[in-house]
Amino acid sequence: MQVKVAKFGGSSLADAAQFRRVKSIIQADEGRLFVVPSAPGKRTYTDEKITDLLFQCHALAEAGEHFEHVFDIIAQRYIDIAHELNLKLDIRRYLQTIWHELKQGTSSDYAASRGEFLNGLLLAEYLGFTFVDAAEVVRFEQNGTFDPAMTQTLMQEKLLGRKNIVVPGYYGAIEDGSIKVFPRGGADISGAVVARGVNADLYENWTDVSGFLMADPRIVKDPKPIRIITYTELRELAYMGANVLHEHSIFPVRLACIPINIRNTYAPEEEGTLIVPDTEGKPLQGRLTGIAGRAGFTVIAVAKDGMHSEIGFGYKVLSVLKKHGVSFEHIPTGIDTMSVVIEEKELIGKRKALIDDLMVESESDCITVYDNLALIATVGRGMVRHIGIAAKLFTALADAGINIRMIDQGSSELNIIVGVESDELEPAVRAIYEAFK
Ligand code: ASP
Numbered sequence: 001m002q003v004k005v006a007k008f009g010g011s012s013l014a015d016a017a018q019f020r021r022v023k024s025i026i027q028a029d030e031g032r033l034f035v036v037p038s039a040p041g042k043r044t045y046t047d048e049k050i051t052d053l054l055f056q057c058h059a060l061a062e063a064g065e066h067f068e069h070v071f072d073i074i075a076q077r078y079i080d081i082a083h084e085l086n087l088k089l090d091i092r093r094y095l096q097t098i099w100h101e102l103k104q105g106t107s108s109d110y111a112a113s114r115g116e117f118l119n120g121l122l123l124a125e126y127l128g129f130t131f132v133d134a135a136e137v138v139r140f141e142q143n144g145t146f147d148p149a150m151t152q153t154l155m156q157e158k159l160l161g162r163k164n165i166v167v168p169g170y171y172g173a174i175e176d177g178s179i180k181v182f183p184r185g186g187a188d189i190s191g192a193v194v195a196r197g198v199n200a201d202l203y204e205n206w207t208d209v210s211g212f213l214m215a216d217p218r219i220v221k222d223p224k225p226i227r228i229i230t231y232t233e234l235r236e237l238a239y240m241g242a243n244v245l246h247e248h249s250i251f252p253v254r255l256a257c258i259p260i261n262i263r264n265t266y267a268p269e270e271e272g273t274l275i276v277p278d279t280e281g282k283p284l285q286g287r288l289t290g291i292a293g294r295a296g297f298t299v300i301a302v303a304k305d306g307m308h309s310e311i312g313f314g315y316k317v318l319s320v321l322k323k324h325g326v327s328f329e330h331i332p333t334g335i336d337t338m339s340v341v342i343e344e345k346e347l348i349g350k351r352k353a354l355i356d357d358l359m360v361e362s363e364s365d366c367i368t369v370y371d372n373l374a375l376i377a378t379v380g381r382g383m384v385r386h387i388g389i390a391a392k393l394f395t396a397l398a399d400a401g402i403n404i405r406m407i408d409q410g411s412s413e414l415n416i417i418v419g420v421e422s423d424e425l426e427p428a429v430r431a432i433y434e435a436f437k
Pocket residue numbers: 009010038039049051052115169170183184185186187188
């Protein structure tokens with residue numbers, strides 16, 4: 001039997017009806033031995049997430065203001081879930097403790113974490129599983145940074161080989177017991193950490209969509225879903241702005257080579273997207289895994305006759321960037337020019353001084369700055385060693401009347417990046433998608 005860790009996002013556990021869906025998902029596969037819940041999310045578009053409400057309570061309490069009206073909303077949501085599901089847990093007692101802690105000036109981390117804590121208690125009873133407090137198995141260092149090594153030890157000690165366990169997501173504790181939370185959305189990280197901790201065969205991340213799409217649906221109409229994607233491809237797309245899993249939530253499972261399956265609580269029959277280690281990146285049907293793009297880049301082109309034969313020219317240019325604390329994205333070069341592509345926001349307040357310094361340090365003949373560049377990454381492990389991919393891409397852009405201002409292809413051949421004018425970002429993504437879909 002495959003051991004699976006199933007993490008459920010806030011919308012998947014927003015009310016009693018959702019709890020029922022989750023239960024039938026868990027019962028449909030006996031390998032789903034570990035469950036990691038988020039706090040209840042929005043039930044409707046205008047609804048509020050419990051975590052947001054908890055942060056509000058804490059802010060009000062800290063300012064010495066009344067927070068009872070917000071706390072009541074939180075309390076009612078849990079009471080409703082417990083009531084509708086006929087649960088025996090004395091949820092009011094737990095709520096009272098939290099209310100009391102807020103009154104006493106508890107930390108905002110403690111307050112925020114209670115959303116997952118309470119949901120975990122309710123879900124454990126509803127599933128007939130054992131509740132294990134994340135504070136016992138997820139460890140943070142004294143300075144608040146996550147401690148992966150100690151967490152792994154604790155998980156192995158307390159969870160390995162067990163079954164039917166609920167560990168709430170999003171938080172853990174420092175050695176002295178004080179609660180710490182991951183960044184917002186961090187229940188994904190908890191799920192990954194538990195999957196690694198119990199040596200799971202699969203990390204299932206249940207959400208409200210059936211996985212990732214090949215392109216942003218706001219740009220491309222009905223893009224196809226991505227069935228299988230490798231960790232590296234995912235990183236490339238995430239970096240270019242695709243709305244996929246946060247890197248921190250991928251890292252623990254990637255390290256342990258555990259695949260992640262993004263699934264839809266509303267459509268459990270759909271297979272979703274499977275994120276696999278690079279070595280298992282099964283061949284693609286087509287050549288394209290996904291496309292993502294972002295606007296807001298600037299190119300600084302440093303020109304100097306004979307640059308190509310001058311030893312240390314690139315070093316001088318990059319040293320100036322380092323001196324000004326500016327990071328760069330790409331460095332396309334020609335015989336006599338070296339261009340650096342930089343995110344516009346990196347240059348705020350530094351632009352003039354940086355260019356003046358570049359002029360002096362590199363002794364260049366001319367420096368030209370182009371703004372409004374958008375970068376588009378066309379990503380696909382199926383591109384490797386296939387002739388004609390670049391040609392197809394450039395033809396698609398040419399046919400759409402789009403001028404390419406920059407090209408970059410890494411030697412891994414996984415990704416072709418093109419730079420276009422910012423206002424041509426969307427037509428360019430559409431043209432590429434149509435050519436490869
Ligand atoms: N409940 C937390 C948040 O809203 C963590 C999570 O749901 O992933 O950010």
